[in-house]
Amino acid sequence: PPSIRKISERHDKVFVTGCVEPAVEKPRANAVFVVLARNKELDGVVQSIKSIERHFNRWFHYPYVFLNDGEFNSTFKETVQNYTSAPVEFGKIKPEDWGYPDWVDKSAARESIAKQGDQAIMYGGMESYHHMCRFYSGMFYKHELLQKYKWYWRLEPDIKYFCDITYDPFIKMEEANKIYGFTIAVKELRETVPNIFRYASAYKRLNNITSQGLWEMFVQKPATDEFGVAAEPKPRPWVPENIMKPDPKAEEEPEGNTETMEGEDYNMCHFWSNFEIARLDWFRSKEYTDFFDMMDHSGGFWTERWGDAPIHSLAAGVLLPVSAIHYFRDFGYRHTTIQHCPANAPSRQLPRPRYLDPMTQNTRLRIEEDHYWEMYDREKENGVGCRCR
Ligand code: GDP
Ligand code: MN
Numbered sequence: 001p002p003s004i005r006k007i008s009e010r011h012d013k014v015f016v017t018g019c020v021e022p023a024v025e026k027p028r029a030n031a032v033f034v035v036l037a038r039n040k041e042l043d044g045v046v047q048s049i050k051s052i053e054r055h056f057n058r059w060f061h062y063p064y065v066f067l068n069d070g071e072f073n074s075t076f077k078e079t080v081q082n083y084t085s086a087p088v089e090f091g092k093i094k095p096e097d098w099g100y101p102d103w104v105d106k107s108a109a110r111e112s113i114a115k116q117g118d119q120a121i122m123y124g125g126m127e128s129y130h131h132m133c134r135f136y137s138g139m140f141y142k143h144e145l146l147q148k149y150k151w152y153w154r155l156e157p158d159i160k161y162f163c164d165i166t167y168d169p170f171i172k173m174e175e176a177n178k179i180y181g182f183t184i185a186v187k188e189l190r191e192t193v194p195n196i197f198r199y200a201s202a203y204k205r206l207n208n209i210t211s212q213g214l215w216e217m218f219v220q221k222p223a224t225d226e227f228g229v230a231a232e233p234k235p236r237p238w239v240p241e242n243i244m245k246p247d248p249k250a251e252e253e254p255e256g257n258t259e260t261m262e263g264e265d266y267n268m269c270h271f272w273s274n275f276e277i278a279r280l281d282w283f284r285s286k287e288y289t290d291f292f293d294m295m296d297h298s299g300g301f302w303t304e305r306w307g308d309a310p311i312h313s314l315a316a317g318v319l320l321p322v323s324a325i326h327y328f329r330d331f332g333y334r335h336t337t338i339q340h341c342p343a344n345a346p347s348r349q350l351p352r353p354r355y356l357d358p359m360t361q362n363t364r365l366r367i368e369e370d371h372y373w374e375m376y377d378r379e380k381e382n383g384v385g386c387r388c389r
Contacts, residue, residue, distance in 0.1 A: 012323070014330050015172040019386040022059035022166045029170030031151035033057075033064045034140065036132065039076045044157025049083045052155060056165040062153070063087040065145045069098040069131070089145050097139040099131050101296070108243040109302035116305055121191050124305045134301040136273065136308035138292035141283035154276040156335060163332035163342065163385040169277055179324040180278045180316050182271035183331045184340045190268055192305040197266030199298045200314040203291055212321035218314060220267040243299045271316070273309035274335050277328070282320075291315045330385040342385035 033052070037045050049064075063086050066072060072090045081088050100106050110127065117125015146152065151170045173181060197218075204215070224230050282288060292311070300306045316325065332341045 012326055014384045015169065015176070015326075016167045016330070017384055019164055020166045023168065024059050026168070026171070028060065028062065029151050029168065029174060030149055031062055031153065031170040032146065032149045033062055033155050034067065034146065034152045035064060035155045035157075036067045036136065036140070037157055038068060038070065039073050041157040042076050042079055045076075046079060046083055048155050048157055048159045049080065051159065051161045053084055055161040055163065057084065057086060059166070060168060061086045062170075063089070064155075065143075066090045067093055067140065067143060067145075069093045069135075091143055091145040093135065093139070093143065097142065098135055100302075103244055103297075104299070104302065105243050105245045109299075112243060112303045119191070121305055122189055124192065130301055130305060133306060133308050133311075134296070137301070137306070137311040138289070138296060141280045146280060150279060150281055152276075152278060152280050154274065156274045158335065159274065160334045161332060162334065163330065164387050165331060166386050169328065173277065173279075173326055176326065177324065178326040179282045179320055180271070180312070181276070181326040181328050182273075183275050183328040183333045184272040184338060185269055186272050186338060187268040188270050188307065188310050192307065193266070193268075193300075193310050194304060195298075196295075196300060196304065196306050196310055196314065197264075199295050199300065200266075200291075200318060201264060203294050204318045207290075209318055211317075214320055214322045214325060215317040217322075218267060218269055218317045220265040243302055266310075266314075268310075270307075270310040270313035272335070272338065273307075273312050275328075275331075275333055276312070277326075278312075287319050288315055291318060332385055 035045060035048070045066075064080075064084065066080065066088070068090070069092075071092060077088075077090055100109060113125060113127055113130060123129040140146070141152075151173070153170075169181065173179075203209075204211075221230070292315070295301075295306070295311060329340075330342050333339065334341075
């Protein structure tokens with residue numbers, strides 16, 4: 001079979017090289033920016049809006065929807081609106097879309113979360129973070145304010161775009177039949193998702209889904225014996241920690257529901273979902289919601305600290321062909337300690353911490369210190385992206 005690299009080269013190219021004149025008069029896509037945030041994150045939100053407005057939305061005027069499990073206060077709402085001329089809506093998340101579903105035993109779930117805190121699993125002991133991850137995995141696209149939209153672009157507080165985005169990525173994705181776009185792929189912390197792959201792979205097997213190539217991006221090749229022969233995959237059952245309320249009506253779990261294939265394991269790769277341009281109608285599809293429901297009912301959002309990033313990624317791996325994925329290699333983007341800067345080609349210039357991008361087999365930059373950032377920010381404009389500044 002062709003390697004991921006060959007497939008992605010064949011199907012996925014940068015949409016536009018360099019800067020173009022923004023097509024301000026062209027029709028827009030049915031698309032929206034989505035920002036989940038709390039009032040206390042206002043400064044970070046303002047930074048993010050300033051950045052996306054300056055580098056993209058001052059030409060394109062896509063609307064924003066802000067979501068919160070609590071109420072946004074008037075300072076938040078007024079301040080946000082000062083930084084964009086685009087339409088802005090604020091939504092409250094319904095209690096049933098945030099927090100514990102009624103089939104979960106809350107005290108058992110809380111106990112499990114506390115245990116993850118004791119084990120110093122990143123965000124593992126933080127109940128609200130578990131809620132957030134589940135919301136972004138299986139709930140956000142159902143919000144009433146998003147029903148009218150087909151596409152979304154996720155923004156977070158404290159992000160920075162540093163290249164001008166002079167074309168409309170939604171329109172380009174639509175023209176190219178893309179469903180999901182990313183700009184950074186990284187490895188997840190294994191202890192946050194020890195059993196996520198068993199479920200994703202069980203979903204794939206139980207539904208007789210054959211890989212369309214993307215799945216392989218997430219699979220650790222099985223270890224081989226001394227003769228270089230991989231172990232024959234065999235089903236391996238798994239009994240999860242039980243946080244479900246006993247359901248008297250429930251039938252006995254079908255045997256082997258959560259089996260995974262011995263030898264197939266998750267390589268921890270995922271699209272970093274704090275940036276995402278994707279089709280909302282894909283998330284709303286029966287296939288995606290079935291996938292989410294199965295993952296959800298395993299209890300892994302509580303017994304482990306599954307992020308929405310590996311959930312989205314593994315869902316894409318199960319359900320989408322490689323050709324539906326777009327790598328926005330031309331977007332300069334940074335969130336906290338990780339960035340992708342296309343025009344500056346930093347990994348070739350200095351010995352730096354880097355990692356292998358599984359989509360392209362390119363080595364990519366992992367920022368550890370701010371001064372690297374400063375250095376590369378002023379580099380030349382010879383990459384695929386528009387001006388970096
Ligand atoms: P990190 O990027 O993984 O470190 O996580 P963040 O703290 O940035 O959270 C991811 C996103 O969810 C951001 O947009 C946050 O504003 C948002 N978020 C996280 N927790 C909550 C919460 O309890 N309530 C609300 N409304 N938003 C949250
Ligand atoms: Mn964040």
